[in-house]
Amino acid sequence: MDNPSPEFSDQFRAEFDQLLSWRRDVRTFKTDPLNQEIFECLLRETLTNSPSVGNSQPWRFVRISTPQTRQLIRNHVEFENKRSAQIYEGKTAEHYNRLKLHGLHTAPEQLAVFSAMNPNEGKGLGRQTMPQTPVWSTIMAIHTLWLKARALGIGLGWVSILQPQEMTAILDCPEDWQFIAYLCMGYPKEESQTPELVRENWQERLPMEKLILQK
Amino acid sequence: MDNPSPEFSDQFRAEFDQLLSWRRDVRTFKTDPLNQEIFECLLRETLTNSPSVGNSQPWRFVRISTPQTRQLIRNHVEFENKRSAQIYEGKTAEHYNRLKLHGLHTAPEQLAVFSAMNPNEGKGLGRQTMPQTPVWSTIMAIHTLWLKARALGIGLGWVSILQPQEMTAILDCPEDWQFIAYLCMGYPKEESQTPELVRENWQERLPMEKLILQK
Numbered sequence: 001m002d003n004p005s006p007e008f009s010d011q012f013r014a015e016f017d018q019l020l021s022w023r024r025d026v027r028t029f030k031t032d033p034l035n036q037e038i039f040e041c042l043l044r045e046t047l048t049n050s051p052s053v054g055n056s057q058p059w060r061f062v063r064i065s066t067p068q069t070r071q072l073i074r075n076h077v078e079f080e081n082k083r084s085a086q087i088y089e090g091k092t093a094e095h096y097n098r099l100k101l102h103g104l105h106t107a108p109e110q111l112a113v114f115s116a117m118n119p120n121e122g123k124g125l126g127r128q129t130m131p132q133t134p135v136w137s138t139i140m141a142i143h144t145l146w147l148k149a150r151a152l153g154i155g156l157g158w159v160s161i162l163q164p165q166e167m168t169a170i171l172d173c174p175e176d177w178q179f180i181a182y183l184c185m186g187y188p189k190e191e192s193q194t195p196e197l198v199r200e201n202w203q204e205r206l207p208m209e210k211l212i213l214q215k
Numbered sequence: 216m217d218n219p220s221p222e223f224s225d226q227f228r229a230e231f232d233q234l235l236s237w238r239r240d241v242r243t244f245k246t247d248p249l250n251q252e253i254f255e256c257l258l259r260e261t262l263t264n265s266p267s268v269g270n271s272q273p274w275r276f277v278r279i280s281t282p283q284t285r286q287l288i289r290n291h292v293e294f295e296n297k298r299s300a301q302i303y304e305g306k307t308a309e310h311y312n313r314l315k316l317h318g319l320h321t322a323p324e325q326l327a328v329f330s331a332m333n334p335n336e337g338k339g340l341g342r343q344t345m346p347q348t349p350v351w352s353t354i355m356a357i358h359t360l361w362l363k364a365r366a367l368g369i370g371l372g373w374v375s376i377l378q379p380q381e382m383t384a385i386l387d388c389p390e391d392w393q394f395i396a397y398l399c400m401g402y403p404k405e406e407s408q409t410p411e412l413v414r415e416n417w418q419e420r421l422p423m424e425k426l427i428l429q430k
Binding site: 003083 | 218220221222223227228230231232233235236237238240258259260262263264265266269270271274275276277278279280281284295298299302303307311314327336337338339340341342343344347348350351354357358361362363366367368373375376377379386387395406407410412413418419420421423426427429430
């Protein structure tokens with residue numbers, strides 16, 4: 001039997017808004033290790049309570065602990081970041097090169113996230129017309145992890161400056177898994193309510209009339 | 216200046232876990248309208264506090280109020296659902312046809328969600344190697360909306376049994392927006408902690424050892 005359906009209080013909603021507004025992409029970590037019991041519980045609970053198309057649970061989280069593997073990934077990200085920098089010119093190029101885009105050197109926990117492309121689970125429900133929906137379920141699991149981690153004072157930084165096929169090869173994962181994200185986690189060195197790219201004058205918030213339309 | 220960084224309490228974390236475990240894909244809605252002020256505030260706050268690659272804010276939410284447009288979309292979903300049902304045979308086909316997969320007939324609020332494919336905002340940061348990252352940012356905005364809505368007692372159902380190009384045409388949206396989801400929102404008729412597809416014996420939860428690996 002289900003428990004009675006909860007009603008959330010104004011106080012909870014205000015605190016949840018705080019959680020959303022203090023979740024940040026963290027790129028500067030303390031080297032202190034995370035409590036393993038808490039971290040493993042965080043992963044398990046995330047993957048129990050995230051939504052997925054047809055309840056297909058396509059997320060596959062790979063914990064990367066081996067120093068050699070971490071080094072390979074750092075090298076790859078640095079290579080790809082130099083390539084990415086080449087589209088910028090002049091002051092924008094200087095600006096880009098000053099941005100700190102990852103915390104790979106210090107984050108005590110690192111996770112590669114993959115998505116099963118065509119899982120048996122869910123029997124294809126809800127994804128015949130939109131085959132990307134398993135990937136999108138995996139994205140929501142990452143977002144759940146991000147929020148739950150922040151509620152525990154743990155920061156998460158999402159690294160996307162890398163080649164998916166290269167990550168699948170480095171980590172020797174099945175070909176029918178799509179690489180989604182590399183996540184750095186640990187205690188943040190500093191915290192802010194303002195996104196780093198706003199603080200760094202890279203990109204401001206957009207006005208709502210561009211984002212919400214009526215038909 | 217930022218406010219001081221918040222510490223979240225055990226009580227908040229327990230309530231947040233409750234929120235995650237009571238967020239459901241809702242397919243049976245009461246017809247009562249939502250309070251417009253609360254609903255509009257919910258949308259604005261969602262789009263202010265969701266993460267996005269390079270802070271590109273690629274999400275475009277379209278509120279669908281016109282009865283004719285809603286009817287066109289219902290017809291399209293029903294057509295596509297009949298097509299989707301054709302991959303199942305025998306008892307699975309009967310089972311599929313018994314599932315209630317959307318609340319389009321009663322949901323008082325309906326939103327089409329699109330993602331700008333190549334927004335100027337963010338100046339391409341973080342998405343040269345992974346061009347899907349703007350779409351994934353939009354997915355996290357939907358997830359934020361889902362959770363914030365549930366905290367207000369409002370249910371959300373995600374409809375994916377439709378053709379993206381057809382939705383772009385019906386809604387006359389720009390070609391460089393990718394259609395992502397059609398969302399039904401309203402007060403749920405019943406609430407449950409157990410996913411509908413688990414209750415209906417369509418798909419059980421997977422064991423953690425399939426989902427968390429170590430390298």
